[in-house]
Amino acid sequence: MRRSYRTFSLAGAAAAGVLTAVAVPASGTASAADEPPPIVEDYGYPGAAAIFASDHVQLISGDGHLLYRPCPAPETPGLIIVRTTDRIGSAGNGKLCFEVTGTTGRITVKIPNVYAIRGDGTSTAPGHKIKAQLTTDAGANTTVDVNPNADTQVGIATTPPGDPTALLHMDASR
Structure with missing residues (x-):
């Protein structure tokens, strides 16, 4: 039982590392284009x-x-x-x-x-x-x-x- 927990943890860590590598640019810094727009209501009338x-x-x-x-x-x-x-x-x-x-x-x-x-x-x-x-x-x-x-x-x-x-x-x- 303990061994399968370790295997699961290692698999989860490996998956997280792959996701991190995909999300972070090769330079290691995020650019402004990668950031979502801020959520600020301007109260402009829709349409x-x-x-x-x-x-x-x-x-x-x-x-x-x-x-x-x-x-x-x-x-x-x-x-x-x-x-x-x-x-x-x-x-x-x-x-x-x-x-x-x-x-x-x-x-x-x-x-x-x-x-x-x-x-x-x-x-x-x-x-x-x-x-x-x-x-x-x-x-x-x-x-x-x-x-x-x-x-x-x-x-x-x-x-x-x-x-x-x-x-x-x-x-x-x-």
């Missing part, structure tokens, strides 16, 4: 280039809990709806939809000429609390609390009419 090419919507980053969605027709409760005078979005009608998939979510975007943001709530289900960060062409930044269950007018749709605004960021929470 952003394809979405920009098809829908002309610039999605920059997020936490994965506030997602761009094609807007259904007719409008479906439970989606945040951003309206812009630009002919962008999945239908090219200036209506962009976002879905909060958790209790919180955040997204960084650049959507020009936004005039209204509708919360994701309904008459029977309260929506998320949404803070929207906007900017004007002149660089005036504002943060708006979006009505969770209705439209919130921004930019040119406010009374009195304001300057055209670009939506930069949205944070949603319960």
Whole structure:
């Protein structure tokens, strides 16, 4: 019994030596090309280039809990709806939809000429609390609390009419 254990140990050591010889370059040092890429989340929006090419919507980053969605027709409760005078979005009608998939979510975007943001709530289900960060062409930044269950007018749709605004960021929470 003891002898077979030694044989097994020697065989295991020999196998490990072969694997080591294969994994280490002849120079004895590993190069940067041999190293796997670091696992660092940059929070870049997955598929952003394809979405920009098809829908002309610039999605920059997020936490994965506030997602761009094609807007259904007719409008479906439970989606945040951003309206812009630009002919962008999945239908090219200036209506962009976002879905909060958790209790919180955040997204960084650049959507020009936004005039209204509708919360994701309904008459029977309260929506998320949404803070929207906007900017004007002149660089005036504002943060708006979006009505969770209705439209919130921004930019040119406010009374009195304001300057055209670009939506930069949205944070949603319960």
